Amino acid sequence: MKNTTYRKCPNCGEISLNRDHCPNCGAIINVNLKRNLERKKLAKLREIESKSPKNKSALTLYLENSKNSENPFIRFFAHFFYTTWVIVLTVGGFLALVFGYIAA
Numbered sequence: 001m002k003n004t005t006y007r008k009c010p011n012c013g014e015i016s017l018n019r020d021h022c023p024n025c026g027a028i029i030n031v032n033l034k035r036n037l038e039r040k041k042l043a044k045l046r047e048i049e050s051k052s053p054k055n056k057s058a059l060t061l062y063l064e065n066s067k068n069s070e071n072p073f074i075r076f077f078a079h080f081f082y083t084t085w086v087i088v089l090t091v092g093g094f095l096a097l098v099f100g101y102i103a104a
Helices: 031-051 058-067 072-103
Strands: 006-008 015-017
Touching: 058 072
Parallel strands: none
Antiparallel strands: 006 015
């Protein structure tokens, strides 16, 4: 036996039998279909947001611009600071790994 489902359109009030879209105005009247479409839209928006480049901080922009400076002192300072920062992050990551290993 086939199920019959009467659905009322929220836009125009038309009642239809076993349809996902309103025959009068074309609006989606199947709630499950509407939710699935909204989830797909939301997933696409999140994917687009995750792929979009993030705004860089002022310090990052300054160091990137300083690395290509004409002044050798500024260029040296930028490279030195960047190298020091990478070393600090590497040591911190290693220590986190060691402490995590010890705690487990």
